[in-house]
Amino acid sequence: MRFAWNVADNMSDYLMPTYARLPVTFVRGQGAWLEDEQGGRYLDALSGIAVCGLGHAHPRVAAAVGAQAETLVHTSNLYRIPIQETLGQRLCELSGMQRVFFANSGAEANEAALKLARLHGHRRGIATPRVVVMEQAFHGRTLMTLSATGNAKAQAGFEPLVEGFVRAPYNDLDAVAALAGTHDDIVAVMVEPVQGEGGIRIPDPGYLAGLRELCDKHGWLLICDEIQSGMARTGRWLASDHDAARPDVVTLAKALGNGVPIGACMARGEAAEVLGPGSHGSTFGGNPLACAAAGAVLDIIVGDQLATRAATLGEYMQQQLRAALGEHPRVTNIRGRGLMLAVELDRPCPDLVKLALAEGLLINVTAERVIRLLPPLIITDHEADQIVARLVATIGAWQSRNAEE
Ligand code: PLP
Numbered sequence: 001m002r003f004a005w006n007v008a009d010n011m012s013d014y015l016m017p018t019y020a021r022l023p024v025t026f027v028r029g030q031g032a033w034l035e036d037e038q039g040g041r042y043l044d045a046l047s048g049i050a051v052c053g054l055g056h057a058h059p060r061v062a063a064a065v066g067a068q069a070e071t072l073v074h075t076s077n078l079y080r081i082p083i084q085e086t087l088g089q090r091l092c093e094l095s096g097m098q099r100v101f102f103a104n105s106g107a108e109a110n111e112a113a114l115k116l117a118r119l120h121g122h123r124r125g126i127a128t129p130r131v132v133v134m135e136q137a138f139h140g141r142t143l144m145t146l147s148a149t150g151n152a153k154a155q156a157g158f159e160p161l162v163e164g165f166v167r168a169p170y171n172d173l174d175a176v177a178a179l180a181g182t183h184d185d186i187v188a189v190m191v192e193p194v195q196g197e198g199g200i201r202i203p204d205p206g207y208l209a210g211l212r213e214l215c216d217k218h219g220w221l222l223i224c225d226e227i228q229s230g231m232a233r234t235g236r237w238l239a240s241d242h243d244a245a246r247p248d249v250v251t252l253a254k255a256l257g258n259g260v261p262i263g264a265c266m267a268r269g270e271a272a273e274v275l276g277p278g279s280h281g282s283t284f285g286g287n288p289l290a291c292a293a294a295g296a297v298l299d300i301i302v303g304d305q306l307a308t309r310a311a312t313l314g315e316y317m318q319q320q321l322r323a324a325l326g327e328h329p330r331v332t333n334i335r336g337r338g339l340m341l342a343v344e345l346d347r348p349c350p351d352l353v354k355l356a357l358a359e360g361l362l363i364n365v366t367a368e369r370v371i372r373l374l375p376p377l378i379i380t381d382h383e384a385d386q387i388v389a390r391l392v393a394t395i396g397a398w399q400s401r402n403a404e405e
Contacts, residue, residue: 022357029056032379034362044362045375045387050196050228050340053255054300055376061258061296068292076283084286087295094237094298096246097266101275102286106227106253107140109263112280113190113223113249114144116267118164120221120274121187128163129187131223132179134170136198136367139190139225148190150198170195171203173210180218188221188249189214193239196228199367200342202335208245215248221271223249227263228340231255232301232377235311235338242337260293262286306377307338313384314338317373320388330399341373343391355397361390 011017026034026042032055034042047053054061068083075081088100103109114131121129133139137150146155147162155161166183168175170191179186189211195201208224215222224247229239231252236242238250248271253263263285267274284290300306318336321343325331333344345352348368356363364372375387 022354024357031055031057032376032383040360042357042360042362043383043386043390045373045391046362046364047255047374047376048259049254049364050233050374051254052259053231053233053306053377054258054297055378056259058258058296058300058378060300061260061293064292064296065260065289068289071288073289074284074287076287077281077285081286081288081291083288083291083295087286087291087298090295090298091252091264092266092268094302095250095252095266096268097250097272098268099272100264100266101280101282102291103253103263103265103282104261104284104290105140105263106225106251107142107145107263108282108285109227109251109253109265110139110145110148110190110225111142112265112275113225113251114148115280116249116265116271116274117188117190117221117223119279120271121185123274124187124219126185126187128185130164130166130183130185132176132186132189132220133165133167134191134195135167136170136195136201137190137192137225138195138197139192170198170201171207173207173214176211176214180214186218186220188223190223190225192225192229193242194229194234194337194340196340196372197366199344199370200335200340200372202337205243208240208243212245212247221248223247223251225251227251227253228374229337231297232307232310233338233374234340235314236307237301239337239340256297257290257293258297260290262290262294301377304378310338310377313377313379313381314341316381317341317375317384317388320385321391324388324392325395328395330395336373339373339375339377343371343373343395345369345371345395349398351401352394352398355401356390356394359390359394359397361387361394363391363394 028035101112118129133148135150139145139148144162224240249267256262321334332346366372
């Protein structure tokens with residue numbers, strides 16, 4: 001154990017306690033490392049939940065943000081913003097899309113996608129447009145995206161939820177096909193190409209392509225929520241690229257600004273022509289500061305070929321994890337796509353996060369028993385080895401602690 005804390009609860013009385021925060025305060029970061037107030041160093045295998053894909057304080061992102069802050073931060077979308085237009089073009093070209101709406105978060109990008117789907121339905125004469133969403137999905141915390149989310153715990157207490165969704169099990173094409181027979185008001189299918197919060201659930205090959213076929217057959221839009229899986233994390237620019245399934249609508253956020261808030265809802269074809277003046281908007285969305293950060297992020301991901309790097313490193317880390325933990329009695333599964341990695345245990349393990357912190361490792365546990373690793377795409381091979389070694393030590397500490405109880 002590298003670190004120990006006396007402070008059991010570091011909550012401020014002035015913050016609404018929506019998060020059970022860990023007892024650590026970071027004061028600076030560099031690459032894959034964060035430093036706390038006492039100078040303790042932590043290896044970040046979570047990247048602020050898939051946000052800091054380029055690590056902390058990336059010098060080129062910092063320079064772009066600094067230069068833009070000294071020039072122009074915000075004007076509003078009442079005026080043309082050339083840096084937003086350039087970013088829009090680059091994002092669309094990378095993603096096979098035609099138009100983009102810029103927002104400030106993942107939930108907002110998804111909110112735009114869902115509003116777009118509804119408007120598209122109304123234009124086709126469907127009075128109660130419905131979107132197919134998946135069990136265990138996570139799409140955000142606004143009321144509409146929470147309603148799309150497949151997590152009863154997150155929804156509890158916020159009823160009445162927004163209507164207009166119908167749910168299918170993830171990775172089950174027959175279930176989605178069957179919905180076409182029972183509902184004539186479906187306008188879209190919304191899906192995470194890899195479910196993140198749901199436990200790094202990777203669908204079978206052909207699942208997304210199958211959804212694409214169903215959407216084509218029934219005239220539905222395919223909306224891919226790539227907020228966690230996009231931006232090269234899975235070894236391709238978009239995770240949906242693994243299945244050659246080109247969506248009609250793609251949402252991005254998280255890693256797009258490497259920590260500067262920005263979200264994007266992109267569309268192509270008919271879907272790109274749905275939102276017009278007055279139909280949607282955002283005061284901050286795509287402001288010059290956020291676009292400068294995102295432009296630098298794109299330069300680095302493309303220029304440094306980080307998708308290829310994520311694919312190679314992801315394979316390597318899976319091999320290392322299998323070699324170290326494959327035979328562990330508590331480990332039931334090790335899986336991943338690029339640098340979206342999971343080690344699943346045979347029982348709930350929320351206490352593992354704090355034990356990892358004591359080992360100087362930042363991880364997360366999702367879906368109760370899935371250790372989620374989302375390291376920055378810029379980590380070195382040696383840092384990848386250190387993540388595995390620290391995780392093995394953490395699981396060892398967790399096992400002996402649970403054996404004692
Ligand atoms: N969609 C997915 C797949 C996510 O993983 C998340 C966040 O975890 C969101 C949407 C919501 O993004 P935000 O927290 O930026 O609103």
